[in-house]
Amino acid sequence: MLRLRQHSVIPGFGLTLGYTLSYLSLIVLIPLSALAVKGAAQPWSQFSEAVFDPRTLAAWRLTFGTAFIASLINAFFGLIVAWTLVRYDFPGRRILDALIDVPFALPTAVSGIALTAIYSQNGWMGRWLQPLGIKAAFSPLGIVIALTFIGLPFIVRTVQPAVEDLDPAVEEAASLLGASRLTALRRVILPALQPALIAGFITAFARSLGEYGSVIFISGNMPMKTEIASLLIVTKLEQFDYAGAAAIGLLMLVSSFVLLFLVNVGQWWSTRHLRRAA
Amino acid sequence: MISHRHTEAPWMRNLFIGASVAFVGLLILLPVISVFTEAFRKGLAFYFTSISDPLAMSALRLTLITAAITLGANLIFGLAASWLIAKFSFPGRNLLLSLIDLPFAVSPVISGLVFVLLFGAQGWFGDSLSSHGIQIIFATPGVILATIFVTFPFIARELIPLMQEQGAEEEEAAVLLGANGWQIFRRVTLPNIRWALVYGVVLANARAMGEFGAVSVVSGHIRGRTNTLPLHVEILYNEYNFSAAFAVASLLALLALVTLVAKAALEWRIRAEERPAVMEEVV
Numbered sequence: 001m002l003r004l005r006q007h008s009v010i011p012g013f014g015l016t017l018g019y020t021l022s023y024l025s026l027i028v029l030i031p032l033s034a035l036a037v038k039g040a041a042q043p044w045s046q047f048s049e050a051v052f053d054p055r056t057l058a059a060w061r062l063t064f065g066t067a068f069i070a071s072l073i074n075a076f077f078g079l080i081v082a083w084t085l086v087r088y089d090f091p092g093r094r095i096l097d098a099l100i101d102v103p104f105a106l107p108t109a110v111s112g113i114a115l116t117a118i119y120s121q122n123g124w125m126g127r128w129l130q131p132l133g134i135k136a137a138f139s140p141l142g143i144v145i146a147l148t149f150i151g152l153p154f155i156v157r158t159v160q161p162a163v164e165d166l167d168p169a170v171e172e173a174a175s176l177l178g179a180s181r182l183t184a185l186r187r188v189i190l191p192a193l194q195p196a197l198i199a200g201f202i203t204a205f206a207r208s209l210g211e212y213g214s215v216i217f218i219s220g221n222m223p224m225k226t227e228i229a230s231l232l233i234v235t236k237l238e239q240f241d242y243a244g245a246a247a248i249g250l251l252m253l254v255s256s257f258v259l260l261f262l263v264n265v266g267q268w269w270s271t272r273h274l275r276r277a278a
Numbered sequence: 279m280i281s282h283r284h285t286e287a288p289w290m291r292n293l294f295i296g297a298s299v300a301f302v303g304l305l306i307l308l309p310v311i312s313v314f315t316e317a318f319r320k321g322l323a324f325y326f327t328s329i330s331d332p333l334a335m336s337a338l339r340l341t342l343i344t345a346a347i348t349l350g351a352n353l354i355f356g357l358a359a360s361w362l363i364a365k366f367s368f369p370g371r372n373l374l375l376s377l378i379d380l381p382f383a384v385s386p387v388i389s390g391l392v393f394v395l396l397f398g399a400q401g402w403f404g405d406s407l408s409s410h411g412i413q414i415i416f417a418t419p420g421v422i423l424a425t426i427f428v429t430f431p432f433i434a435r436e437l438i439p440l441m442q443e444q445g446a447e448e449e450e451a452a453v454l455l456g457a458n459g460w461q462i463f464r465r466v467t468l469p470n471i472r473w474a475l476v477y478g479v480v481l482a483n484a485r486a487m488g489e490f491g492a493v494s495v496v497s498g499h500i501r502g503r504t505n506t507l508p509l510h511v512e513i514l515y516n517e518y519n520f521s522a523a524f525a526v527a528s529l530l531a532l533l534a535l536v537t538l539v540a541k542a543a544l545e546w547r548i549r550a551e552e553r554p555a556v557m558e559e560v561v
Contacts, residue, residue: 031392107488210385
């Protein structure tokens with residue numbers, strides 16, 4: 001055991017290694033492998049029936065579609081918000097900055113019922129949307145709103161440091177070379193922010209796929225129409241269909257792992273790329 | 279803040295500020311305000327009756343107990359893991375770092391599901407647990423386990439980078455001066471990491487008290503027994519008891535706001551402690 005590490009005079013290697021590995025295994029690794037085994041160790045016919053029956057397929061389409069639209073909306077506004085917070089000074093800037101973290105801190109059940117109250121027929125927003133023929137709560141639009149709410153901080157907090165790191169000399173050069181500010185924004189600044197924007201988009205998207213608390217109140221949960229994949233897992237568990245729940249859960253887990261792996265690879269690639277360029 | 283020579287025209291700046299304020303105001307501020315207005319819609323008396331209801335109180339009790347045990351367990355783990363990773367170098371260290379982050383990538387419902395698959399009636403250990411009369415799922419232990427899982431990386435995540443940055447020189451000096459492990463930790467390491475530690479605990483606490491999806495899967499929603507505050511909000515809401523649901527929700531919203539203020543204060547504090555070190559380097 002001791003040969004594992006380079007020589008160090010500091011005590012506690014064996015103790016902390018043993019404790020860290022046991023606790024990690026008990027709380028995280030064994031439970032996650034239970035999902036992998038339970039999900040994968042069933043006949044293919046059973047697995048595919050759980051994962052691809054029409055009701056589940058509708059849930060997949062809805063979950064991925066709403067998460068994608070919400071993350072696109074957030075990529076657009078998140079970029080503007082991050083830019084505004086870093087570049088401009090205006091009264092209330094610090095409050096605006098603090099508000100971005102609210103979706104991280106507010107329990108999802110609370111955001112869920114609050115959004116539902118606002119966007120249902122008589123709510124603050126719902127009463128304006130209703131006459132326009134827009135049904136926000138209890139429709140896919142409601143799910144998009146909830147996912148936009150929880151996804152915003154992921155984009156803003158990823159793009160903000162990238163805006164701070166922009167090299168002012170590049171912008172100056174663009175303007176000295178006669179580029180208008182709009183051209184500089186489009187041709188110089190936007191490409192420089194692109195890696196962070198994509199990383200933020202994927203992180204928000206991955207997080208939205210599994211979101212539960214803020215969605216289930218506003219979605220209305222109608223099978224085939226407004227039922228998300230996470231809710232299907234809960235429904236299957238309530239019917240004691242452990243294998244079905246594990247199959248859907250495993251597929252969700254794999255998708256979010258793949259997405260977050262992509263973010264990591266992208267970040268690794270862009271830092272290497274930048275270092276080589278510098 | 280920045281030289282405005284190469285910045286946008288005023289109309290464009292105002293457009294960006296206006297769009298940001300409108301978007302964040304509508305999307306984020308409006309829901310927060312609505313929690314409190316809905317909570318007080320039926321008046322103060324109704325509000326206080328709702329939050330002092332015995333079922334609400336028992337939910338609050340379970341939430342506090344769960345958070346206390348969760349934070350204790352994850353605090354010990356965070357200290358052990360950060361000591362291990364920051365003070366020693368050994369093969370597999372980066373893999374270990376990624377494994378500690380795993381629960382961040384697992385969605386709430388799945389975080390509950392994994393424990394049902396282990397300890398539920400038809401889970402791996404379901405039979406042997408029930409023959410010994412032990413219940414984990416639909417009972418307090420399940421709620422605590424799921425909460426520990428979702429907050430697992432929070433404290434370790436704050437401590438590891440800080441301790442890595444600080445290195446092991448001070449601890450090595452203490453060893454040479456004859457200090458034992460516990461003394462080194464108490465006198466040398468802990469004072470260096472205390473604010474990051476508090477920061478991690480504050481964030482973990484907000485998540486532990488507010489967790490919904492994972493807890494909802496393992497709790498069984500037994501009123502007065504396995505209901506946490508967020509689950510109590512759900513039950514009241516599904517019974518169309520909206521004002522009471524928002525009254526209880528306002529407690530959680532208040533917790534979130536306090537957390538954000540504490541977070542900002544701690545970030546300021548941590549930066550203030552870092553500054554003298556930077557000054558020294560410059561000199």
